[in-house]
Amino acid sequence: MHEFIIKRLLLAIPTLLAVMTIVFFSMHLAPGDPVDQMIPPDMEGAAREERVEQIRAQYGLDQPLHIQFAAYVGRILRLDFGQSLRHRRSIAGDLRSRIPNTLQLGILALIISVLIGVGFGIVSAIRRDTILDNLTTFGALFGVSMPNFFFGFVLMLLFGLYLGWLPPSGFGGSILGWEGFRYAIMPAVTLGTAASGVLARFTRSSMLDVINEDYIRTARSKGLAERVVIFRHALRNALIPVITLLGIQFGAMLSGSVITEMVFSWPGVGRYLIQGIQTRDFPVVQGTTLIIAIGFVTANFLTDLAYGFIDPRVRYE
């Protein structure tokens, strides 16, 4: 198992480095000089030139690109994402206050999508070709086809504005508290819907594969109750591949949260990213993109580990 963990970890490191490279160079390919953003527009002539040079020196932008990159990687390793051009605040600090909000939303959405998706996936596999199965298939299509911003607005309109059951948007603190939880319900459902569609389809097909296996026939023929066959024998094996999908889904939620957070004014990482883009605040865009990608790679790494832990066959590949 240790060897397996180390091997997976070694695979994740070059990926993270490559992600950093892309993010770093992408901002250098951007048309326009970010330094221009930092100078008052009314400053002109020699004074402006001087200020430009000063800022370049201050941020190391006058150094050759490879040195800038090395310095950049060094800073990232120290979790220093630089300063926001607009607010002159530490980006790491801004992220630190927003990451928990995005994670709370993502985890709640993941729980919702697992409950709905895996639940319906199992039922529709067991009751194959019934109305329930067809409804699940259609519901799954609904989930992947629904634009999440539109779904969010529909929920907001219905439960927030017309019925008044839930606060239409905003943030009410930690979701462990009742008030915070009420604010999180609609965004989490919005975010979880697409994922639950994918999970339902996948669980169903995985379950159907397993149900046709010999050991299930054996379990049935030795007279076990159907409930025992399904839950003890079939489900445990069917859920193994579903776990791999959870990592991908969690990543999709991290990026899906960009839109959901904009819809519900949720103070998370995604909204921070879009605000950064709107104000052409490159360091913010860089830092946030990197954090989301790192979160995704980490989620996949953890899923791999979980997979190896649950299914010993994977470790020996």
Next chain:
Amino acid sequence: MAEHDRHGHDTGSVGGGGDPKLQGLTFGQRFKRRMIKNRLAMVAFAVIVLVVGISILAPLLTEYTPEEQNLLRRLDPPSGDHLLGTDQLGRDILTRIAYGGRVSLMIGVLGASGGMVIGVTLGILAGYVGGTFDHLVMRVVDVMMSFPGILLAILIVSVLGPGLNNLIIALIVWMVPTFARISRGNVLSVKEMDYVEAARSLGASSPSIIVRHVLLNILSPIIVYMTLSVATSILTAAGMGFLGLGVQPPIPEWGAMTSVGRQYLRDAPHVIIFPGMTIFATVLSINIVGDVLRDVLDPRMKT
């Protein structure tokens, strides 16, 4: 185990066999039979035809232009004059949806087909040539895929700036990795088939083998995935439009129309509802037809 891409579609593999009742029929006949049997798919197909038809015939169907403002009739609910009401500048929403369809559908098709051409080319070459080239391409694909969901598209647009062309570029780049992965995976299994070996021993050149034996045999999963990608592409473009990173006003585009309506959600929900429903109905219909296409072309992928 079925493979999955980051949009949640089955990416599957080369299929064979299938429903015995459908064997011996041409693809067109099989597709028609499936569609007729499946009423939902018929409805979906009709929706696609309707949306495409309205978009193409937009100038003939409406007396308004998409940019025409009437500030005296701002945020009007649906009425005889304006079947789907007006937006915050008094523009006819139906007209904007029809013209917006031209933009949104074009983005969807161009994004998906561009991604397909580049991705499939890379995937086939990587799978067929193998070695260092394969390794290199797949590493790049891995890295591109470590930007989850639409993050890569957002990053590209934030670098290039918003706008129609840059959005299409972003979608193409975003689509490439999945197409490359699917086609490479399929090439690897086709490459080992006897008929490829036979062609090679008969002296066929590599380009001829790639096109006539490899490409033609992996076409089914690619066509299926391409259809589903058009849906994903429209959805993503709408999402980018919603975020203000897509097509810029005053060009009508479904996602951006939805985004504008958010300020009037309480008093004029129709500004959001109609464009939103259009996106949903279009994407859902393409996905349903894509599923039928998969059943016909690639029976083994059926879940």
